[in-house]
Amino acid sequence: MDAVTARAVLHYVLDGGCRIAAAGTAPLDPAGGELVLLPAATRHRISPLPVAGDAPAPDGHPAPPGRPAPTDLPGMPGPTSPLGPAVRILALDGPGPPARLLSLRTGYDRRTVRPLVSALPRAVLLDRRRVEGAPLLRDTLRLLAAPGRRAGPGDRLLALRVFEAALALAAAAPRPSEAGYPHPGIGRSVAAIETRYAEPWTVDTLAREAGMSRSSFTAAFREAVGTSPARHLTARRIREAARLLAETGLPQSAVPARVGYRSRVGFHLAFRTAYGTTPGEYRAASPRRDRRPLRRL
CATH class of the missing domain: 1.10.10.60 (Homeodomain-like)
Known part of the structure; x- marks a missing residue:
């Protein structure tokens, strides 16, 4: 990554639901078919959805005895660390139905989209309707999540396309004050x-x-x-x-x-x-x- 390259992380829920909490913002609870965009790759945590009776941990995330530990994901690896896999599948087990997520990491040129990224929250939820209404985004996500698909040299390019499409949707959201x-x-x-x-x-x-x-x-x-x-x-x-x-x-x-x-x-x-x-x-x-x-x- 060069000096003008920034990083973004996206999570697309394939099955079930989960809780995604980025530092400094309220948690989001995406369900199947929904996409969470972290345009500045903020450090975040993925955990099972809370159930009735769960006592919140000090950080606000339910973590009762016997519950699998939440998955902490560093959004920004260190300067000598690789970006990591551009595309991977995350599995999260809990007391309810297990959740599966398509997790994407990508780099982008900060010079051209900085105004858009800086204007957005640290974590943005795109609901199923909006994802399904964007053919490029929808079809690329389905391609990446296809059963039996193997990682390939084009994964970073596909992850970038998903980011750009998701960023455009987030920018056009009817929430001008946000x-x-x-x-x-x-x-x-x-x-x-x-x-x-x-x-x-x-x-x-x-x-x-x-x-x-x-x-x-x-x-x-x-x-x-x-x-x-x-x-x-x-x-x-x-x-x-x-x-x-x-x-x-x-x-x-x-x-x-x-x-x-x-x-x-x-x-x-x-x-x-x-x-x-x-x-x-x-x-x-x-x-x-x-x-x-x-x-x-």
Whole structure:
């Protein structure tokens, strides 16, 4: 992990239910089909759901005699520690039905999503309805949780895709006071940029997506995200372009259109401004690129 890479952790409940408590925030009790996002990889604890009669332990988590100890998960390994498996299945036994979770860890470029992450709580619960309503997120989770599936070199990429989709959903949640947005439309526009970056967006069409006038939208967006809508859109497109160059075999000539650029010259200028190098040089220097063709999920 380099200096601009941050970490995130996600837990998707496959069966049963559990309690997830991150430091400094109220516990969450996700059930089957629900996803918990810890966008800053805060240290957290997973434990069985409390049952009637359980006496709380000093830290607020029920832990009566005979109950399996909660699972403590460090969100941020030490500087010399590996990130750990990108994808794994956690099993949690308790007095009720056992719980199974798909646990994901990923790194991401803090420069491009810091405003979104900083505006969110330390732990965010996405309910089943919202997960099922996001096809990319839903299908990637199902792929990763498929019975008999083996870990592979693409796990880190898939975990990153889950994080980006979950982050967009969390940003668009209709909770502007909690998410830090002055207007719920800002969350919708941020989600559109995060997930639909290849569309021919302009400030005017983003403002319409938000249900706001152009001037009000531009001012509210800058206040909430810390940059202009155009700059944020460019950053998202270039971040995706860098991923495609480093981690897929998509022909370099096809990358600009894939991320929403009609002009190759404009794409090259934007990429060089962001990364200080050309797209070709960036691909050549990427240590973990995968030359296999890109497959859509």
